[in-house]
Amino acid sequence: MSTQHPIVRPGAQVHFGVFFQGVNHTTIWSDPESGSQTEFASFERVARTAERGLFDAFFLGEGLRLRESRGLLHDLDVVGRPDAITQLAALAAVTERIGLVATQNTTYNDPADLARRLQSLDVLSGGRAAWNVVTTDNAWTGANFRRGGYLDHADRYERAAAVLATARRIWDAFPDAGTPGTVARVTASAADLRTPLDAVIDPTTPRSPQGHPVIFQAGDSPAGRDFAAANADVIFSAHGSVLTDALDFAADVRRRVVAAGRPEDDLKIFPGTSIIVGDTPDEAEERARWVRTQQVTPATALSIVGNIWGEDLSAYDPDGPLPAHDPVVEELGGERGSATTGARTREIAQRWRAIAETEGLSIRQLVIRNSGERGFVGTPGSVAEDLTRWVRTGAVDGFNISPWIVPSGLDDIVDRVVPELQERGAYRTAYEGTTLREHVGLREPLPWRTERRDEPRESGARAGAGQEGEAAESAA
Ligand SMILES: Cc1cc2nc3c(=O)[nH]c(=O)nc-3n(C[C@H](O)[C@H](O)[C@H](O)COP(=O)(O)O)c2cc1C
Numbered sequence: 001m002s003t004q005h006p007i008v009r010p011g012a013q014v015h016f017g018v019f020f021q022g023v024n025h026t027t028i029w030s031d032p033e034s035g036s037q038t039e040f041a042s043f044e045r046v047a048r049t050a051e052r053g054l055f056d057a058f059f060l061g062e063g064l065r066l067r068e069s070r071g072l073l074h075d076l077d078v079v080g081r082p083d084a085i086t087q088l089a090a091l092a093a094v095t096e097r098i099g100l101v102a103t104q105n106t107t108y109n110d111p112a113d114l115a116r117r118l119q120s121l122d123v124l125s126g127g128r129a130a131w132n133v134v135t136t137d138n139a140w141t142g143a144n145f146r147r148g149g150y151l152d153h154a155d156r157y158e159r160a161a162a163v164l165a166t167a168r169r170i171w172d173a174f175p176d177a178g179t180p181g182t183v184a185r186v187t188a189s190a191a192d193l194r195t196p197l198d199a200v201i202d203p204t205t206p207r208s209p210q211g212h213p214v215i216f217q218a219g220d221s222p223a224g225r226d227f228a229a230a231n232a233d234v235i236f237s238a239h240g241s242v243l244t245d246a247l248d249f250a251a252d253v254r255r256r257v258v259a260a261g262r263p264e265d266d267l268k269i270f271p272g273t274s275i276i277v278g279d280t281p282d283e284a285e286e287r288a289r290w291v292r293t294q295q296v297t298p299a300t301a302l303s304i305v306g307n308i309w310g311e312d313l314s315a316y317d318p319d320g321p322l323p324a325h326d327p328v329v330e331e332l333g334g335e336r337g338s339a340t341t342g343a344r345t346r347e348i349a350q351r352w353r354a355i356a357e358t359e360g361l362s363i364r365q366l367v368i369r370n371s372g373e374r375g376f377v378g379t380p381g382s383v384a385e386d387l388t389r390w391v392r393t394g395a396v397d398g399f400n401i402s403p404w405i406v407p408s409g410l411d412d413i414v415d416r417v418v419p420e421l422q423e424r425g426a427y428r429t430a431y432e433g434t435t436l437r438e439h440v441g442l443r444e445p446l447p448w449r450t451e452r453r454d455e456p457r458e459s460g461a462r463a464g465a466g467q468e469g470e471a472a473e474s475a476a
Helices: 040-052 084-094 111-124 139-144 153-173 222-231 243-259 281-295 298-309 345-359 363-371 380-392 411-423 436-440 446-454 466-475
Strands: 015-020 057-060 099-105 129-134 214-217 234-237 268-273 275-277 376-378 398-401
Touching (some): 015 040, 057 084, 057 129, 084 099, 099 214, 099 436, 111 153, 129 153, 153 222, 153 446, 214 222, 222 243, 275 281, 275 380, 275 411, 281 363, 376 380, 380 398, 380 411
Parallel strands (some): 015 398, 057 099, 234 268
16 A cells, blocks of 8 residues: 555554444355354354454444345345344443444434434443444335335435434433433424424433444435534545545545534544455465455346446356446436445446456456455554554544454454554553543534533533534535
């Protein structure tokens, strides 16, 4: 990786989270060494390993339905993992410090229910919970919820802001500990969407040691980035492979954070990535090649390319060339379940064809090559150098690592990469706090600061702090 980028944060430390997608083909479940997607023991072992490695967080994505393209399911996708909040509550009982991040979508959930369940996790875990706020990029999730009514992109973010603002008011409406008085009622933000939000809600759960659950956000469009800039503590991005791309993303996001009236370091950047190490660079490369080959079966390769071309390519030869014709759709549509929704398919096809022709690659080889751009491969020392450089050039604050095998996939990172980082003074040697907010290095919850700036807060009267809701809504 390039060394030309200036070090702007010389003492900055690397932070880690471990991330599991809801349904995915990143984890190689077919390997004989692999544990079960459904058994608690798999996740307990990973969480304990991550805590031994002093990770900030254990983070569950959410995929409530198998992914599909034109009726064909992705062949490697697995489901069956218990609900994220329930799973994290169980993990809270067998861990002590590590943060617990639950992805929950705002399109198909209601704020009173979400606020109560997330705050319960926060209280039960002693202030270790976070909510990864997503809008969900596909209609089939809605079908699972029997909601139908998939919202337009802009409406989804408008609803997300209203749901989050309402949840925050519910959290703050509970009286401070030791404050006598009745619980204040919350009028939810009205949002003129298909699911009305304008109910009156009674808060039912007290605050935790960290006040509110920490807010993560995953969404990459300009609207998604603005939503994070106005509302989130951590942005979970897909920009975790190429340093120049990560630096561009960081500069863009920080501009948006400042425009939202916040200090630029207020939103922490944690991209998803993967780490594969070996004793020598060659051994690491060989392992990485094997992992990618397992992750990209012939059917997966055809399905990924079929998404771009907008048609069923399952009859194509995965060991043959890309289709000779152009994609039949102009843009990647929302129903395809991809964070690249809206991307111009013909531009992608042109780029892929040029690579395939120059390097002489088949369909499957091309997809394997592309997936190789997702992460860090090398010796423990060289990977530690790269990760430290990413943090100290200001590209990221930390990384959400997706293990390629469960439950042993973090062992090398905790036992070999973390010590290398610690030797470089680039990683904590003990947890300094007890809450997730402290691990990540966050300030107090955003609404408390907004409220204090705008009007002095009276004890027990956080309910109806309308400015935060309005700011969030106008920024969405
Ligand atoms: C890195 C990343 C991770 C995501 N993880 C999830 C997830 O676990 N569950 C989900 O429903 N959506 C997830 N999403 C999708 C977002 O919810 C969002 O719907 C999608 O990215 C479209 O919004 P955008 O155009 O702002 O990116 C993720 C998006 C990104 C970029």
